[in-house]
Amino acid sequence: MYGNIVILSGAGISAESGIPTFRDCNGLWNNHKVEDVATIQAYYQNPKVIHNFYNQLRKDIEDKKPNPAHFAITRLQHEYKNGTVSVITQNVDLLHEKAGNVNVVHIHGQIDQSVCMNCGKIITSLEDTSVETVCPFCHIQGKMKPNIVFFGENLLSLNQVQKLLSECRLFIAIGTSGAVYPANTFASNAKYYGADTIEFNLHETINHYDFDNHIVGPAGQMFPPYVEKILKQI
Numbered sequence: 001m002y003g004n005i006v007i008l009s010g011a012g013i014s015a016e017s018g019i020p021t022f023r024d025c026n027g028l029w030n031n032h033k034v035e036d037v038a039t040i041q042a043y044y045q046n047p048k049v050i051h052n053f054y055n056q057l058r059k060d061i062e063d064k065k066p067n068p069a070h071f072a073i074t075r076l077q078h079e080y081k082n083g084t085v086s087v088i089t090q091n092v093d094l095l096h097e098k099a100g101n102v103n104v105v106h107i108h109g110q111i112d113q114s115v116c117m118n119c120g121k122i123i124t125s126l127e128d129t130s131v132e133t134v135c136p137f138c139h140i141q142g143k144m145k146p147n148i149v150f151f152g153e154n155l156l157s158l159n160q161v162q163k164l165l166s167e168c169r170l171f172i173a174i175g176t177s178g179a180v181y182p183a184n185t186f187a188s189n190a191k192y193y194g195a196d197t198i199e200f201n202l203h204e205t206i207n208h209y210d211f212d213n214h215i216v217g218p219a220g221q222m223f224p225p226y227v228e229k230i231l232k233q234i
């Protein structure tokens with residue numbers, strides 16, 4: 001029987017909610033490679049383009065709803081009594097929260113926040129931001145950036161992530177290609193500490209060797225029955 005459970009989610013968990021993934025054919029960045037455009041250098045060179053992209057993305061995903069995979073996490077968090085169930089997400093959408101998930105760690109940032117690059121304060125941003133946005137804390141203009149971790153920037157909450165990985169006994173990856181570092185090292189980290197590892201994806205991923213088990217198919221169809229099985233084992 002497992003103790004603490006950690007779930008790592010990627011863009012694939014939101015695919016059945018109508019949010020395009022990054023590296024599938026209909027890539028999110030108008031067929032640009034996300035690692036070429038979502039970089040901190042691109043932000044400094046042309047912050048207007050980045051602000052416009054995330055202002056549009058915020059509008060595009062505003063009406064998107066969680067799918068059965070997100071709700072299955074909520075059920076697991078409510079009914080699993082053998083330990084904690086934490087979510088580490090690479091996604092900037094808020095579908096985990098909309099589904100009622102708790103203990104959600106956004107390692108790549110989140111679409112409803114901006115961060116001041118002058119004073120470091122994070123604010124909630126539900127409206128458009130731009131290079132004219134003034135920080136409500138230090139009152140400096142033009143330093144507010146979407147609170148999104150771009151390529152070349154350090155992740156958020158990495159210390160908390162390491163603690164979760166070292167204490168989990170079941171690590172579940174849902175809908176992530178394993179293309180991005182350091183999130184693509186989390187499964188092997190958890191395994192090092194003694195966790196069983198399982199991935200849910202449409203196919204085996206590039207780091208499939210980190211996983212003891214693979215469940216192939218859409219997360220919205222495959223993850224809820226797996227939660228049922230976990231809960232029956234209690």
Ligand code: BV8
Nearest residue numbers: 010011012015021022023090151152175176177181218219
């Ligand atoms: C860092 C914000 C230290 C934007 C994102 C050379 C080699 C190796 C690594 C590097 C390198 N050069 C630089 C690096 C490090 C770099 C990196 O990994 N680059 C890679 C791409 C080469 N990483 C970083 O820079 C990170 N920081 O390392 O800090 C540092 C500091 C300074 C200087 C250097 C290093 C920061 C990474 C964060 C980048 N920001 N997002 C935004 O989200 O708008 S990453 C972006 O990719 C998203 O967060 C996304 O979530 C993430 C990972 O992608 P996935 O979520 O996995 O999505 P993807 O489309 O790839 O896959 C979807 C999967 O779902 C597929 O497998 C598909 O089959 C599956 N699927 C689809 N539908 C379903 C499904 N599964 C189940 N059901 C379905 N229905």
